[in-house]
Amino acid sequence: MSDKKNFETLAVRTQADTTQFSEHSVPLYLTSGFVFEDAEEMRASFAEEKQRDLYSRYSNPNTNEFIKKICLMEGAEDGFAFATGMAAVYTTFAALLKSGDHIVSARSVFGATHGLFTKYFPKWGVETSYFGVDEVAIVESLIQPNTKFIYAETPTNPAVDVLDLEALSKIAKKHGVLLIIDNCFATPYLQNPIKFGADLVIHSATKLIDGQGRVLGGVTVGPKDLIREIYLYARLTGPAMSPFNAWVLSKSLETLAVRVDRHCENAYKLAQFLESHPKVNWVKYPFLKSHPQYEVAKRQMKLGGSIVAFEVKGGKEAGKKFFDAIKMCSLSANLGDTRTIVTHPASTTHHSVAEEDQLKVNITQGMVRCSAGLEHIDDIIADIKQALEA
Numbered sequence: 412m413s414d415k416k417n418f419e420t421l422a423v424r425t426q427a428d429t430t431q432f433s434e435h436s437v438p439l440y441l442t443s444g445f446v447f448e449d450a451e452e453m454r455a456s457f458a459e460e461k462q463r464d465l466y467s468r469y470s471n472p473n474t475n476e477f478i479k480k481i482c483l484m485e486g487a488e489d490g491f492a493f494a495t496g497m498a499a500v501y502t503t504f505a506a507l508l509k510s511g512d513h514i515v516s517a518r519s520v521f522g523a524t525h526g527l528f529t530k531y532f533p534k535w536g537v538e539t540s541y542f543g544v545d546e547v548a549i550v551e552s553l554i555q556p557n558t559k560f561i562y563a564e565t566p567t568n569p570a571v572d573v574l575d576l577e578a579l580s581k582i583a584k585k586h587g588v589l590l591i592i593d594n595c596f597a598t599p600y601l602q603n604p605i606k607f608g609a610d611l612v613i614h615s616a617t618k619l620i621d622g623q624g625r626v627l628g629g630v631t632v633g634p635k636d637l638i639r640e641i642y643l644y645a646r647l648t649g650p651a652m653s654p655f656n657a658w659v660l661s662k663s664l665e666t667l668a669v670r671v672d673r674h675c676e677n678a679y680k681l682a683q684f685l686e687s688h689p690k691v692n693w694v695k696y697p698f699l700k701s702h703p704q705y706e707v708a709k710r711q712m713k714l715g716g717s718i719v720a721f722e723v724k725g726g727k728e729a730g731k732k733f734f735d736a737i738k739m740c741s742l743s744a745n746l747g748d749t750r751t752i753v754t755h756p757a758s759t760t761h762h763s764v765a766e767e768d769q770l771k772v773n774i775t776q777g778m779v780r781c782s783a784g785l786e787h788i789d790d791i792i793a794d795i796k797q798a799l800e801a
């Protein structure tokens with residue numbers, strides 16, 4: 412398969428080898444182990460003189476296929492697939508950090524990632540310094556001699572802010588530190604951080620990569636030498652993706668482009684509707700001209716993504732009323748599903764964060780995060796409209 416093919420073609424045509432039974436659709440290799448011809452083959456395989464699957468904690472035909480597809484989509488050399496997005500985040504850090512290292516991270520990161528930085532890494536002697544989404548200019552001043560990574564997500568969760576990947580990568584390269592990007596909100600279809608200079612890219616495959624709210628998964632991709640370190644740590648600690656989930660997710664990737672196109676179309680139309688609604692204070696969507704980082708978003712993203720953030724007039728009480736009036740959309744904390752989901756970050760995903768700290772990551776009391784689904788846009792807008800006017 413030539414990698415000169417287009418994204419959609421790679422997504423559909425990259426498959427595990429099915430020559431034995433000529434299946435058109437790759438079967439599920441639900442096996443924990445693999446067998447060997449003789450003692451010599453076994454020795455050579457374990458010594459890595461021979462490339463083959465040994466045990467599904469290390470690799471499996473289904474996880475290999477999933478990793479290969481993500482690598483082609485992201486323009487990465489190699490990768491490793493994990494049971495969840497958090498297993499990918501945690502293992503990437505744990506494999507590459509040592510006690511005494513330092514991280515420079517965007518303040519606006521996924522809650523569980525923030526929990527690792529604040530609750531667990533300090534007890535292993537790893538400290539983190541933070542910058543706001545509009546403070547890329549201070550990143551350089553946060554770098555210390557022991558800084559190992561710059562870490563960020565873009566667009567961010569839940570405020571849909573956008574960080575300039577090229578600017579971050581320039582700083583990382585100048586100081587010889589790695590740039591690690593959680594690319595979950597954009598998916599490999601909308602944004603390839605490696606093209607803008609990132610070293611490692613992490614995904615929670617649970618979100619838009621699955622896209623149907625079924626399975627958990629994660630993946631980290633990047634240069635061979637770094638992935639090797641991550642692989643060796645993962646081999647010992649066991650966070651590998653299940654072959655079943657890899658099989659589901661590989662098939663999901665076949666439709667990623669068409670699904671994400673429609674998610675983005677619906678999100679953009681919803682954002683335009685909200686911008687014109689009198690009960691809405693503000694709307695944030697990367698491809699709206701009013702977005703503070705619109706130019707950056709246009710430069711690094713193919714489309715604006717599936718998430719819209721907006722603020723209902725009237726603060727927390729109005730926010731609550733809005734949620735109680737929702738009829739069709741799902742009240743849930745997930746995102747990237749076929750079903751449109753509305754979330755109130757201040758009282759749910761970020762309830763444990765003090766109000767002043769919520770404001771530092773652009774979460775206000777009346778803010779709603781909406782993950783636009785694949786229902787007809789008229790029905791999505793009708794539900795949001797009646798809830799705003801209730």
Ligand SMILES: *Cc1c(COP(=O)(O)O)cnc(C)c1O
Nearest residue numbers: 495496497521593595615617628
């Ligand atoms: C959901 C999410 C994760 C964690 O993924 P899980 O699969 O739930 O472990 C990490 N980063 C971002 C940006 C996410 O949205």
